[in-house]
Amino acid sequence: MTVAIVLGSKSDLPVAKAATELLKELGIAYSVHIASAHRTPRLLQELVEKSEAQVFIGIAGLSAALPGAIASHTTRPVIGVPVSGKVNLDAILSIVQMPPGIPVAAVGLDGGANAAMLAAEILALGDRALAGKLRERRRAMHDKIVADSLELRDI
Ligand code: RP5
Numbered sequence: 385m386t387v388a389i390v391l392g393s394k395s396d397l398p399v400a401k402a403a404t405e406l407l408k409e410l411g412i413a414y415s416v417h418i419a420s421a422h423r424t425p426r427l428l429q430e431l432v433e434k435s436e437a438q439v440f441i442g443i444a445g446l447s448a449a450l451p452g453a454i455a456s457h458t459t460r461p462v463i464g465v466p467v468s469g470k471v472n473l474d475a476i477l478s479i480v481q482m483p484p485g486i487p488v489a490a491v492g493l494d495g496g497a498n499a500a501m502l503a504a505e506i507l508a509l510g511d512r513a514l515a516g517k518l519r520e521r522r523r524a525m526h527d528k529i530v531a532d533s534l535e536l537r538d539i
Contacts, residue, residue, distance in 0.1 A: 385415040387503050388437035390428070390454060392420045392444030396467050399443050402496030403465075410504050410517055420444075421453035432457040439503040442488070443467060443496065448475040451488045461506055463499045464488045 387407060391400055400416060407414045415437070419428040421444070432440070432454050440458065442451030443465040451464030466475035472493060479490045491498040501518075508515040 385413045385435075385437055386507060387412055387414040387439050387441060387500075388431075388435045389414055389416045389441045389443065390431065390450060391416070391418045392442075392448065392450045392467075394418055396443045396445065399465055399467050399494050399496040402494075403441055403443075403500040406497050406500035407503070410500075410514065412500075412504060412507065412514070419450075421449035422447075425453070428453055429457050439463065439506050441465060441496075441499045441503060442479075443499075444479075445469045445475045448478040451479050451490075452482050452486065455482065455486050455488050461503075462488050463502050464490045465495055465499045466490070466493050468493045 389400055389403055391397065404414060404416065417431055419431050421428060438460060440454050440460060440462045442454045442462060444450035445467030446469060448464070448466055451462050455462040464479035466472070466479050469475065476490070476493065479488055482488050489502060491502060504514060504518060508518055
């Protein structure tokens, strides 16, 4: 599988769904796992070390150490998705504030789709067909904004 999506808990599944839907649409192979940085640290290490994924997406809330813990076991790119909760900044800061040398790319709260998009952009560096699909999606976004704006002309 090209992208490995790791959730800290089954409760993070709705955020993962947004990522899997987009990866499916783009024809990118992925696998989904649950492994927690705090509750199953050994399982997580094993998973990352055995995985042949080119990009990891780590999805977690609260003290969201998961993406950073994934990054500690690999030099492949890791994208972190903070999951919303009572506080929100807890997960965002846990993912963003990595120590020098072990970076994690972060998307916004519950940003499963953007994590998949960023993973696709990384993979598109070595995949012309995928790069073409991404350009096509950008064109469609552009055209929609132009059409929406035209609709407002006579408001
Ligand atoms: C994190 O704690 C998980 O990623 C989840 O977002 C949060 C709550 O986990 P559960 O108590 O729902 O299993 O580790």
